[in-house]
Amino acid sequence: MNNLKMAWRNLWRNSRRTVITSASVFFGVILSAIMTSMQYGSYDAMINNVVKFYSGYIQIFTEDYHENKTINNTFIWSDSLAQIIEDIPEVTSFSPRLEYFALASSQEFTKGTVVVGVDPVQENNITGVKKWVNQGRYLDPDDDGILIAIDLANYLQIAVDDTLVLYGQGYHGVMAAGKFPVRGILKFPLPELNKQIVYMEMKTCQQFFSADHHVTSLVLMVKDHYKLPKAMRHLKAQIKSPFMVMSWDELQPELVQMIEADRAGGLFMKALLYIIIGFGIFGTVMMMVSERTRELGVLLAIGMQRSKMAVILFLETCLIGLIGTIAGVAGSIPVIIYYFHNPIPLTGDAGQTMVDMGIEPLLYFSWRPSVFYNQAIIVFIITLIVAAYPVYRAYSLRVYQALRA
Amino acid sequence: MKVIEIKNLVKIYNGSEIEVKAVNGIDLNFEEGEFAAIVGPSGSGKTTFLNMLGGLDRPTSGEVNIGGINIWGLSSRKLIDFRMNNIGFVFQAYNLIPVLTAGENIELIMHLQGRPKKEREERTKELLDAVGLIDRLKSRPNKLSGGQQQRVAVARALASKPKFILADEPTANLDSKSTTGLLDIMAEMNRKYNTTFIFATHDKRVMDKAKRIVTIDDGKVVEDKWQ
Numbered sequence: 001m002n003n004l005k006m007a008w009r010n011l012w013r014n015s016r017r018t019v020i021t022s023a024s025v026f027f028g029v030i031l032s033a034i035m036t037s038m039q040y041g042s043y044d045a046m047i048n049n050v051v052k053f054y055s056g057y058i059q060i061f062t063e064d065y066h067e068n069k070t071i072n073n074t075f076i077w078s079d080s081l082a083q084i085i086e087d088i089p090e091v092t093s094f095s096p097r098l099e100y101f102a103l104a105s106s107q108e109f110t111k112g113t114v115v116v117g118v119d120p121v122q123e124n125n126i127t128g129v130k131k132w133v134n135q136g137r138y139l140d141p142d143d144d145g146i147l148i149a150i151d152l153a154n155y156l157q158i159a160v161d162d163t164l165v166l167y168g169q170g171y172h173g174v175m176a177a178g179k180f181p182v183r184g185i186l187k188f189p190l191p192e193l194n195k196q197i198v199y200m201e202m203k204t205c206q207q208f209f210s211a212d213h214h215v216t217s218l219v220l221m222v223k224d225h226y227k228l229p230k231a232m233r234h235l236k237a238q239i240k241s242p243f244m245v246m247s248w249d250e251l252q253p254e255l256v257q258m259i260e261a262d263r264a265g266g267l268f269m270k271a272l273l274y275i276i277i278g279f280g281i282f283g284t285v286m287m288m289v290s291e292r293t294r295e296l297g298v299l300l301a302i303g304m305q306r307s308k309m310a311v312i313l314f315l316e317t318c319l320i321g322l323i324g325t326i327a328g329v330a331g332s333i334p335v336i337i338y339y340f341h342n343p344i345p346l347t348g349d350a351g352q353t354m355v356d357m358g359i360e361p362l363l364y365f366s367w368r369p370s371v372f373y374n375q376a377i378i379v380f381i382i383t384l385i386v387a388a389y390p391v392y393r394a395y396s397l398r399v400y401q402a403l404r405a
Numbered sequence: 406m407k408v409i410e411i412k413n414l415v416k417i418y419n420g421s422e423i424e425v426k427a428v429n430g431i432d433l434n435f436e437e438g439e440f441a442a443i444v445g446p447s448g449s450g451k452t453t454f455l456n457m458l459g460g461l462d463r464p465t466s467g468e469v470n471i472g473g474i475n476i477w478g479l480s481s482r483k484l485i486d487f488r489m490n491n492i493g494f495v496f497q498a499y500n501l502i503p504v505l506t507a508g509e510n511i512e513l514i515m516h517l518q519g520r521p522k523k524e525r526e527e528r529t530k531e532l533l534d535a536v537g538l539i540d541r542l543k544s545r546p547n548k549l550s551g552g553q554q555q556r557v558a559v560a561r562a563l564a565s566k567p568k569f570i571l572a573d574e575p576t577a578n579l580d581s582k583s584t585t586g587l588l589d590i591m592a593e594m595n596r597k598y599n600t601t602f603i604f605a606t607h608d609k610r611v612m613d614k615a616k617r618i619v620t621i622d623d624g625k626v627v628e629d630k631w632q
Contacts, residue, residue, distance in 0.1 A: 009504035298500040301461055303489020303517050303565070305482065400462035403496070 003308065007315035010288070018320060021284040025324020026331065028277040029375045032270050033332035036374065039266045040366030041340070043259050047225060049360060050255055051248050053190055056126055056219035057228055058091075058235065059251060062242050065216055071100045071171050074214035075243070081218075084238050090222045090231035095122035096215040098205050102168035102176065104148075104198060106156035113152060113198045115166060117205025117215075126221050129186070129199065136160035136184030139201050145183035147199040153185050155195075160185060166198070171211035178208050189360045270378075278382045282389065285317050289390045296394070297402025306394050313390035321383035329372045339365040408568050408601050409435040409458065414467035416453050416624075427453040428464070429624035435569065438599040440592065442606050442615035450624040451605040452573055458603070459571045460488050472568060489517055493562030493600075495572035499554040501546040507533065507557045508542040514564045532560035535597070536590050552583025556590060563594055569601035576608045588614045 011018050051057050060081075065073035077096050085094050098117035103110055120139040124130045130138040134150055146164060148156075158164060162182050170176035180200070188194050206212050222231045228247055235245045249256045289296070299309055344363040346354055351361035416428040427450045435441060443451050456462035458469055460476045468475045476487055501510045508529050515525040533539045536556040538549075546554050555575060562570045572591075576584040592614060595602050604611050612618055620628035 006504070013504055294498075294500065295502060298494075298496070298502070300485065301459070301488065301494050302514050302561070303485055304513075305485055305517075308517075400456045403456075403461065403500075 003312050004315055007312050007319060010292075010312070010316050011319050014288075017284060017287070018323075021280055021320050022324040022327065024280040025277055025321055025379060026328040028273050029325050029328025029379060030332045030335070032273055032378070033329065033371055033375050034335060034365075035266060035270060037332075037336045037339075037365045037367070037371045038363060039263065040368060040371060041343075041364035042262070044366055045360065045362070045364040046255060046259065047248065049190065050252055051221075051225075052127055053188065053193065054127060055248055055251050056095075057222050057225065057248050058220040058231065058245060059217050060085075060220065060235070060239060060243055060245050061217040063244050064242070066244050066246075069099075069216070071098075071169070071209055071211060071214075071216070074098065074171070074211055074216050076213045077215045077218075081239075081243075085218070085220065085235075088231060088234045088238075090227045090234065092221050092223055093122065093125045094218055094220040095119055095126050096202065097123075097217050097219055098202060098209065098211065098214060099216045100168070100209060102166045102198075102208075104152065104156060105165040105167070106158045106162070109156045111152060111155055112196070113166070114196050115168075115198045115200060115205060115208070117200050117202045117209075119202050123199075126219055132186045132188050133184045134187035136182065139183060139199065141201070142203070143183060143201045144204050145181040145201075147184045147186050148182055149194045149197040150185050150187040151191070151194040152196060152198070153182070158182055164198070166208065170209040171214065174210040176209050180204075191355060274378055274382060277379070278386060281317065281320055281383065282386045284320065285313075285386055285390055288316065289313065289393050293397070293402050293405035296397055297399050297405065300397065300399045301403065306397075310391040310394035313394055314387045317387040317390060318380075318383050321379045321386075325376050325379045329375060332372065332375075336365050336367060336371065339363075340367045406437045407434055408437045408439075408471065409433075410468075410470040411458070412468040412470070414454070414457060414469065415465045416450070416457060416462070417465045426624050428457065430467070431621070431624070431626055433619065433626060433629070435601055435603060437568075437601055438595065439601045439603070439617055440595045440615055441602070441617040441619060442604045442612050443619050443621060444606060444612060445621040445627075447607075449621045451621055453624075454621060455571050455573050455603070455605045459492050459494060460484050489514065489565055491568045493565065493567040493570035495555070495558050495562050495570060495575045497574040497577045499546070499551065499558050499578075501554055501557055501561070503546050506543045506545055507538060507549065510546070510557055511561045511564045514561060518565055528564060529560075532563055533557075535594065536560045537586075550583070552579050552586060555579060555583070555587055559587065559591060559594065563598065563600065566598075567600065569603060572602065572604045572606075574606055574608075575604065576606065576611055581610075584608065584610055 062073055062075050085091055095118060100115055102113055102115045104113040120141055120143065133147065139145065139147060148164060160182050163179050164182055165179050167177040186197065206214060222228055232245065232247055239245050296309060343365065346361040346363055354361045411431055411433045414428055414431045418425040418427055431454060443454060445451050453462060457464045463477060469477060471491055476484060479487055502513065505513060511529045511532055512525045515528060530539060533542055536559055538553060538556055541549060541553065549557065576587060579587060588611060591602055594600060604615065606612065617631050619626055
């Protein structure tokens with residue numbers, strides 16, 4: 001009779017109790033896995049929103065531009081810089097941008113805008129901006145027209161094929177002014193972008209601001225944010241002053257803080273959940289040991305070493321946790337897969353809050369392996385802690401007292 | 406041949422206010438193949454004496470020498486091994502392991518001794534046959550009557566081929582028929598294997614069957630007679 005077989009049989013001497021305890025672990029693991037999946041999903045979505053809508057994973061600009069975002073702090077986009085970036089394997093695509101402010105006027109209205117000069121092909125590779133064209137068409141590679149965000153277009157009361165007048169300050173104080181035909185209307189899921197963005201082909205934009213060959217920043221993409229640290233190391237090793245390399249989390253510290261705060265809240269909830277599970281297992285294990293005191297005394301009397309008894313009791317505790325964890329992980333997989341493919345739409349105030357924060361009002365789920373194996377690790381650790389009790393009892397039991405129990 | 410030599414065995418329980426001498430200086434020897442009963446009124450110290458003899462309860466002073474070894478000089482781990490290889494136990498409440506079958510209960514101790522599977526299985530069948538329960542090899546204790554459970558407990562006690570068996574009130578929970586059957590089996594085992602049996606008992610039927618009766622009162626041997 002090996003230890004595992006004996007532990008397994010002991011477990012089922014009171015099957016109802018074992019099922020109830022394992023069920024508490026099962027529900028705890030499912031809840032925790034779903035909660036973790038939602039958290040990771042939301043964070044990934046937030047990061048993707050920020051990164052893929054606009055900022056990219058990495059940006060390169062000058063130190064002066066970082067301090068003071070004016071058109072005078074731009075830099076000349078050179079082939080040598082492009083070559084450095086192309087040689088970094090983690091970088092999947094990149095796009096130069098020239099961004100500055102201008103006033104946009106239609107027949108009757110004027111509003112401040114952010115004018116973004118881009119390479120239409122490269123920009124689309126990074127942000128997929130083409131898919132947000134709601135009316136009209138996307139920019140061609142030498143296009144002299146513009147794309148305008150929908151709320152801004154509505155405010156200015158202009159439509160596709162209308163002409164937008166832009167004027168402002170160009171490079172080194174040169175007057176910037178021009179008339180641009182509207183090629184398309186952009187409708188982003190993020191309200192902030194819809195209120196202020198005007199896209200323009202890079203050369204057209206450089207001419208408008210009298211900043212030939214100048215760009216304000218380079219936006220770089222990596223495959224996913226797990227590749228980011230390595231890409232950053234390579235870039236920082238090769239790109240020196242007066243340039244700066246910054247990752248999305250450095251560019252968006254408030255988003256990082258928000259994620260960290262949310263993560264801490266989630267940890268607190270999960271800690272509560274697991275404390276309850278831990279005490280549930282502990283209660284059962286305590287009963288299992290207590291009601292078998294005489295039997296344990298008999299085993300010691302007939303010659304079972306305390307170490308062997310401790311192993312059996314330890315295995316019993318582990319098996320309770322294991323049954324609940326395996327069932328919990330198995331149960332959570334289909335739920336999480338379903339919601340991974342069908343994010344939950346958020347409506348009402350919750351949805352509006354997310355829209356106001358510039359995030360799509362959808363509750364995303366993550367399907368990464370750590371969502372599942374983290375629960376198994378946590379339950380295993382809890383089990384180890386709880387298992388200390390029966391092990392202690394095995395070593396502290398007095399035979400003659402146990403036989404009288 | 407002397408199997409057990411007990412020298413000036415004392416057990417004192419220290420209560421909160423009062424000190425109780427449960428065993429008060431017992432000197433006693435048991436020979437190989439004895440069938441002895443320790444008798445005496447309740448509280449006389451029979452069970453305490455038996456527990457110290459079996460290495461279950463540490464004496465306050467004195468020695469229990471089994472095969473020339475003072476068992477109370479052994480470490481905890483060695484004492485457990487010593488019990489396993491030299492002493493068999495039969496308890497009043499049978500105390501079979503409920504999750505094991507009758508056969509597994511007997512086999513367990515041989516498994517702990519590290520004996521090969523084939524030998525274990527053969528001896529288990531031999532012992533179950535000897536106690537008349539070969540057909541209950543795969544029955545769990547809850548499917549056996551009290552008498553049957555106690556017979557399995559006797560077989561378990563014999564499984565390790567011990568030098569002696571200690572039985573604390575083995576018939577207390579049995580009816581008359583089961584008691585007679587059990588005593589016959591134990592007497593047969595005593596004859597067949599020449600194993601020493603030492604009982605703590607109140608039961609007249611056990612006393613009648615015993616070859617030696619040691620009477621204890623107030624923790625002392627007051628009579629030691631052969632019959």
